[in-house]
Amino acid sequence: MHIKIVGLHAPNAPRLRALLGPTHEVEALDAFPKDGPICADVVVSNSVSDYEAARIQCRLLQVPGAGWEQVACEALPGATAVCNVHGHEVPIAEFTIHALLEHFVQLWQYPAQLDAQAWAQAYANRAQHDEAYGKTLAIVGFGHIGQEIARRAKALGMHVVAVTRSGKPTAPALADEFAAVSELDAVLAHARALVLCCPLDENTRGLIGARQLALLPPQALLVNVARAEVVDEQALYEALRDHRLGRAVLDVWFQYPKKGQPPVPPSRWPLHALPNVRATPHISAMTPALLERRYSFMASNILRLHAGQPLRNVIRPPQ
Amino acid sequence: MHIKIVGLHAPNAPRLRALLGPTHEVEALDAFPKDGPICADVVVSNSVSDYEAARIQCRLLQVPGAGWEQVACEALPGATAVCNVHGHEVPIAEFTIHALLEHFVQLWQYPAQLDAQAWAQAYANRAQHDEAYGKTLAIVGFGHIGQEIARRAKALGMHVVAVTRSGKPTAPALADEFAAVSELDAVLAHARALVLCCPLDENTRGLIGARQLALLPPQALLVNVARAEVVDEQALYEALRDHRLGRAVLDVWFQYPKKGQPPVPPSRWPLHALPNVRATPHISAMTPALLERRYSFMASNILRLHAGQPLRNVIRPPQ
Numbered sequence: 001m002h003i004k005i006v007g008l009h010a011p012n013a014p015r016l017r018a019l020l021g022p023t024h025e026v027e028a029l030d031a032f033p034k035d036g037p038i039c040a041d042v043v044v045s046n047s048v049s050d051y052e053a054a055r056i057q058c059r060l061l062q063v064p065g066a067g068w069e070q071v072a073c074e075a076l077p078g079a080t081a082v083c084n085v086h087g088h089e090v091p092i093a094e095f096t097i098h099a100l101l102e103h104f105v106q107l108w109q110y111p112a113q114l115d116a117q118a119w120a121q122a123y124a125n126r127a128q129h130d131e132a133y134g135k136t137l138a139i140v141g142f143g144h145i146g147q148e149i150a151r152r153a154k155a156l157g158m159h160v161v162a163v164t165r166s167g168k169p170t171a172p173a174l175a176d177e178f179a180a181v182s183e184l185d186a187v188l189a190h191a192r193a194l195v196l197c198c199p200l201d202e203n204t205r206g207l208i209g210a211r212q213l214a215l216l217p218p219q220a221l222l223v224n225v226a227r228a229e230v231v232d233e234q235a236l237y238e239a240l241r242d243h244r245l246g247r248a249v250l251d252v253w254f255q256y257p258k259k260g261q262p263p264v265p266p267s268r269w270p271l272h273a274l275p276n277v278r279a280t281p282h283i284s285a286m287t288p289a290l291l292e293r294r295y296s297f298m299a300s301n302i303l304r305l306h307a308g309q310p311l312r313n314v315i316r317p318p319q
Numbered sequence: 320m321h322i323k324i325v326g327l328h329a330p331n332a333p334r335l336r337a338l339l340g341p342t343h344e345v346e347a348l349d350a351f352p353k354d355g356p357i358c359a360d361v362v363v364s365n366s367v368s369d370y371e372a373a374r375i376q377c378r379l380l381q382v383p384g385a386g387w388e389q390v391a392c393e394a395l396p397g398a399t400a401v402c403n404v405h406g407h408e409v410p411i412a413e414f415t416i417h418a419l420l421e422h423f424v425q426l427w428q429y430p431a432q433l434d435a436q437a438w439a440q441a442y443a444n445r446a447q448h449d450e451a452y453g454k455t456l457a458i459v460g461f462g463h464i465g466q467e468i469a470r471r472a473k474a475l476g477m478h479v480v481a482v483t484r485s486g487k488p489t490a491p492a493l494a495d496e497f498a499a500v501s502e503l504d505a506v507l508a509h510a511r512a513l514v515l516c517c518p519l520d521e522n523t524r525g526l527i528g529a530r531q532l533a534l535l536p537p538q539a540l541l542v543n544v545a546r547a548e549v550v551d552e553q554a555l556y557e558a559l560r561d562h563r564l565g566r567a568v569l570d571v572w573f574q575y576p577k578k579g580q581p582p583v584p585p586s587r588w589p590l591h592a593l594p595n596v597r598a599t600p601h602i603s604a605m606t607p608a609l610l611e612r613r614y615s616f617m618a619s620n621i622l623r624l625h626a627g628q629p630l631r632n633v634i635r636p637p638q
Contacts, residue, residue, distance in 0.1 A: 101417035114591040114598035116582035122600035155474030263435035279433040281441035
């Protein structure tokens, strides 16, 4: 098989080569050629424009991640299958559970340096922290990520409410309640923590606005590992600044650095400078194990294509 | 019923009074009287000397915590039952899982303030962190606390090895392997995290010495929520200082503040000042929910005594 790995993921060509063995050819390209046909058995890329898609001649376009919003699927030849790959649900769930426990266990209230004086004082007036146990956790979006968060939160003894478009119970063992997004107001009023892990689309853009934030209890925690725009930017800033929302852990942002452009802050509002915000640079899924899992999956999908076996994670079958 | 609540827990008398209702009498005493008989239906205290025990005339000595090492049981009258109460396993398990995730997710490597410059740099060179998923966790002591830690660690996808005196599988669904303490060396060699939650006794004092610490992988995490003396103090300091042990989260200490004495540091070695130590002032179980759970349990035990029903959590039955 001849595989072209193109764009951001090109530096991972040696990893794919090692997994596929010497009988397959893995070619790394920083970018698609400016014109002419793009021929291979398999193209690995997470960004394909209309013009690039129209010139691609391959049997499989393997997206090296979960999101394919930057792939012009409709402009690809009908014979090309498109597949994606998951595996980020594990590190994102761990990031989220860490954020939840950090919020409830509140270790920041204890002295950072436990010298003799601090020890005597801290022990005499031992402060109390809170428990995740028994608290209600609302999870908006109940796909791979939401379900892995729920599995861990249930083991913590949390009351898990899964909010989905339809509210129909999917994976019923993992949540205590299922609610439709139309019932979100009632869910928010009881949620001590709200985790956003839904896709960004016309139904979820701005889903959490000033009114929704006001419904949450004032000590609540918001964790966003979805896309920043699921939340209204100004409303989020004002709720946190005025302590109408307890705390936020934000891994996704409203403004991203762009090559060759001057640096921008992650938000037009100084969200990242508030003491009750933990701002992380879109790293919740960034683990070596994620790459291992994803490249193993992609190599096995390429070998399935080679062997004439059905592909896995097909998001657009050949037409 | 007449209940005397004596010592450190005396300030909780109003809580017990509210739970028992006005037909029972709850008397709060800062300390036992210096001489003469101590008469009540129930005495609530976690510290009873030989001389105090010999003067007690009651049907139930209810210890308001899990540990009864400060209660001179053998000096109590034969007719007195002794009961304890748990409930701390939930906050201690949450503290421990927080410590594990903090170690693996490593958020400290990301900039604390995500301004425009930091954001551009952090996004361009996104650092990788690790996962708890798939890592081996050794838990020494598999009572209430160990089992609650295991339940949560299993949901994280960790490989849980429970180390107990006999190595016999108790609560087999909660651990992947059981090992006897005599097999500890082999367990340590594969453990990416070691949690100590065993009682302190002649078998566990100094259980983790220089040799045992050297067997752990150099990036391993040690969490101690048992008693400090389960670990050799100097060996622990030197292993952490020399980075032969990755990190430690220590909630229990070698020296405690004593009333009327000058402040002492928590260890004779400057453990608490090492950058790879998180030192907390014995607070892992300190939550309002713990007190609620414990006093509800104690009130129900007192009402059981009143109604002639069998007591719960009997650690010494009437003889």
